[in-house]
Amino acid sequence: MPVTGTRFTDRTDAGRRLAARLGPSGGADTVVVALPRGGVPVAAEVARALGAPLDICVIRKLGVPYQPELGMGAIGEDGVRVLNEQVIRLAGVTDDQLAAVERRERTELERRARRYRGDRPPADLRGRTVVVVDDGIATGSTAKAACRIVRARGAARVVLAVPVAPRDWTDRLAEVADELVCVDTPSPFYAIGEFYRDFSQTGDEEVLRLLAEARGDGPAEAAGVDGEVELPAAGVRLAGRLTVPAGARGVVVFAHGSGSGRHSPRNRHVARHLNRAGLGTLLFDLLTEAEEPDRRKVFDVGLLGSRLTAVAGQLGGLPQTRGLPLGLFGASTGAAAALRTAADLGPAVRAVVSRGGRPDLAGPQVLGRVDAPTLLLVGALDPVVIDLNRQARAGLRCASELVVVGHASHLFEEPGTLDRVAELAGDWFLRHLPPAGSP
Numbered sequence: 510m511p512v513t514g515t516r517f518t519d520r521t522d523a524g525r526r527l528a529a530r531l532g533p534s535g536g537a538d539t540v541v542v543a544l545p546r547g548g549v550p551v552a553a554e555v556a557r558a559l560g561a562p563l564d565i566c567v568i569r570k571l572g573v574p575y576q577p578e579l580g581m582g583a584i585g586e587d588g589v590r591v592l593n594e595q596v597i598r599l600a601g602v603t604d605d606q607l608a609a610v611e612r613r614e615r616t617e618l619e620r621r622a623r624r625y626r627g628d629r630p631p632a633d634l635r636g637r638t639v640v641v642v643d644d645g646i647a648t649g650s651t652a653k654a655a656c657r658i659v660r661a662r663g664a665a666r667v668v669l670a671v672p673v674a675p676r677d678w679t680d681r682l683a684e685v686a687d688e689l690v691c692v693d694t695p696s697p698f699y700a701i702g703e704f705y706r707d708f709s710q711t712g713d714e715e716v717l718r719l720l721a722e723a724r725g726d727g728p729a730e731a732a733g734v735d736g737e738v739e740l741p742a743a744g745v746r747l748a749g750r751l752t753v754p755a756g757a758r759g760v761v762v763f764a765h766g767s768g769s770g771r772h773s774p775r776n777r778h779v780a781r782h783l784n785r786a787g788l789g790t791l792l793f794d795l796l797t798e799a800e801e802p803d804r805r806k807v808f809d810v811g812l813l814g815s816r817l818t819a820v821a822g823q824l825g826g827l828p829q830t831r832g833l834p835l836g837l838f839g840a841s842t843g844a845a846a847a848l849r850t851a852a853d854l855g856p857a858v859r860a861v862v863s864r865g866g867r868p869d870l871a872g873p874q875v876l877g878r879v880d881a882p883t884l885l886l887v888g889a890l891d892p893v894v895i896d897l898n899r900q901a902r903a904g905l906r907c908a909s910e911l912v913v914v915g916h917a918s919h920l921f922e923e924p925g926t927l928d929r930v931a932e933l934a935g936d937w938f939l940r941h942l943p944p945a946g947s948p
Contacts, residue, residue, distance in 0.1 A: 515673065515693035519707040519781065520547060520644050523672035524554025526692050531555060531640065531670055538665075540632050542566045544643040544655055545625060546711040550785065551672060552642035553719040559640070563723035564632035565716075566641070566658050567622045568651040569614040571607070573600045581607070583650040584614055586622060586631075587661060591654045625716055635663030641686070645701030646674035649681040656685035673704045709782050709928040714758070714939055718787040722755055734829045740793065742819035749793025749820075751829060752784050759834040759859070759942035760789035762821050764813065764850075766841020766866075770794040770801075775920065775927060776840060779864070782931035788938055789830060793820060795846065808842060810870050814849030821850055821858070834942040836860040837881075838934060844885075845870035852878035860941035862886065862934045865894060865919050868901035876904035883909045884937040886930055888917030 517523040539561040543552030549565065556563040571582040573596065581602060582592035590611075597607065639659045646652055656667050669686040675698040679689050695704065702708035734753040739746045750771050753760065761783055763776050771792040780790040795813045800806050821837070824830040835858050839847030844866025851858040852875045861883040868876070868885060883905060885898045895913060902911050912933060917926035 517705050520550035524551035527672050528555045528558035538637045540637050541640045544568050546716050548643035549716045549719050551644050566655045568654050569618040571610050574606050580648040580650045583654040585654040585658050589654045589658050591650050636665045638666040639664040640668045642670050646671050646678045653685050709931050712786050714787050715785045740820050742816040747793050751791050753789035753829050754784050757789040758787045760830045761836040761838050763792045764817050764839040764843030764846045766843045779931045786935045810845045813846035817846045818850040818853045834859045836938045838862045839866050840864045844868045849875050851881045860938050869897045873904045879907050882941045885911045889913050889915050890918040
């Protein structure tokens with residue numbers, strides 16, 4: 510059944526729309542409290558619009574053991590525990606099973622609270638209006654737990670605000686909040702993610718970055734950079750889009766595959782995930798408009814690699830990217846170009862990721878010169894390319910991994926598969942790109 514409710518581009522878009530609904534809720538004594546992780550990007554936009562401080566309330570859903578996405582309750586900080594007795598009864602969950610799930614989630618809750626907050630105490634909520642924000646309501650257990658926590662911490666008024674929820678959400682949650690605000694309550698409602706075009710997982714790095722920005726701990730260039738650029742390469746000028754979030758950990762240059770360019774929806778999807786994780790991205794066209802119809806140039810790995818090398822080599826001189834460690838992301842034939850650039854630039858390239866790539870086209874001599882840790886991502890439904898990636902990996906002398914993404918074809922068009930690519934790529938770059946300024 511097609512989705513009939515509001516479709517948000519991503520959590521940032523949802524936060525902006527939610528903030529527009531919350532104008533009257535703001536005030537000098539307002540604090541915005543987010544439910545990590547997905548609620549933080551939404552809440553960051555709300556806090557920015559209201560001019561209010563941003564804090565978190567760590568909650569963990571208690572999922573049915575054999576169906577974890579179905580919530581049977583939630584636990585939160587300060588020992589708060591909310592159970593959905595109806596779900597527990599209908600799912601046949603025993604006391605021992607419930608206890609086992611709760612022990613596991615309590616351990617994760619404590620880890621995340623330490624990770625996100627460090628040694629900083631929670632915001633002082635006594636006598637204040639607290640706007641509790643998440644990316645949507647499903648069963649309502651986590652939102653209910655969060656509202657109880659902020660109330661116990663002294664909130665004078667609790668506003669629960671979400672972009673999307675089922676139509677009966679007010680019946681479920683009116684008892685724990687003084688005001689309920691929602692952009693849309695569509696019907697039918699099956700899952701929060703169906704109302705987002707991009708519902709990729711929010712990572713810890715993104716949560717930490719947004720919290721730091723809200724505290725004012727980010728660098729002076731807090732606004733970041735996002736715009737079109739033109740870069741010279743071997744006598745031609747190549748168009749691209751450079752996005753560098755505030756406090757970026759590094760910059761990733763995308764090498765697109767045959768017949769693709771900076772407007773590729775798949776690479777833009779991955780780039781948005783990397784931006785939210787605190788990484789800059791440069792998506793640019795390896796060929797000019799006049800060259801694109803020439804199929805020989807589309808598959809000329811030497812040409813593509815030389816242009817990628819020329820462009821990547823300029824980033825250290827740009828004020829927006831100076832000092833940022835460099836990563837490369839290649840798709841299809843662009844993977845071979847990325848590996849060629851990694852071989853040519855040596856230690857300047859700190860990590861490479863290939864999506865559905867043809868690293869074999871780089872050739873054995875180039876593969877043997879690559880030093881940067883390399884991640885090869887291939888769809889499970891793409892057996893020929895899996896074999897070619899295995900052969901290419903055998904020629905690499907650097908640290909490398911080959912990950913086969915389940916239920917994915919060559920273009921990763923199946924639901925959730927491109928999100929998985931984005932998560933794996935983000936984790937790889939964050940693992941291997943050192944902090945800016947490191948030797």
